[in-house]
Amino acid sequence: MTIEIVTQIIQLIVAPTVIVTACTLIQGGALGRYANISSRIRTLTRERAEALELSIYDKLSDDALEVVLDIVDTQLILLCRRHLLLRNAILIIYLAILSFLSSMMAIALTRVFSITAITVAVICLFLIGTMLLFLGVILLYLEIKNSDRAINFEVKQVMSLHSKSPQFYSRQ
Numbered sequence: 418m419t420i421e422i423v424t425q426i427i428q429l430i431v432a433p434t435v436i437v438t439a440c441t442l443i444q445g446g447a448l449g450r451y452a453n454i455s456s457r458i459r460t461l462t463r464e465r466a467e468a469l470e471l472s473i474y475d476k477l478s479d480d481a482l483e484v485v486l487d488i489v490d491t492q493l494i495l496l497c498r499r500h501l502l503l504r505n506a507i508l509i510i511y512l513a514i515l516s517f518l519s520s521m522m523a524i525a526l527t528r529v530f531s532i533t534a535i536t537v538a539v540i541c542l543f544l545i546g547t548m549l550l551f552l553g554v555i556l557l558y559l560e561i562k563n564s565d566r567a568i569n570f571e572v573k574q575v576m577s578l579h580s581k582s583p584q585f586y587s588r589q
């Protein structure tokens with residue numbers, strides 16, 4: 418095997434690494450949002466429990482409890498939907514990375530062992546990876562779209578609180 422052939426093999430194997438790098442950049446952003454949403458869900462769950470505890474000790478009126486629970490429950494539903502979209506996008510992008518890595522290995526096998534039958538597998542693995550990445554990005558788009566809806570809901574709910582004037586008792 419000449420140095421030119423070895424160089425060509427390395428170039429063929431390295432080409433998909435650019436796409437794998439792009440996948441990991443996308444994945445990093447998605448994982449960050451996933452962690453933030455997980456944290457927000459835990460915080461809202463704690464807020465819900467605290468509101469229920471305050472109502473037990475008559476530090477929160479029934480009307481105020483209803484308002485708080487309505488806001489928190491709606492936010493939890495919206496966040497859980499976003500969490501699911503992100504989880505699915507993350508898993509699909511991991512599959513895309515696996516597909517691209519598999520295509521890199523198939524390229525190496527094709528060139529090192531001169532097995533031409535694997536060339537079809539290389540193309541198929543690369544296309545599968547591309548389709549999976551495309552699907553993952555679509556799910557990320559949908560999550561961001563849902564994020565906007567959740568924020569608009571939260572702002573509208575908070576803005577309407579003044580007009581409802583629930584009775585909050587002072588903590589003694």
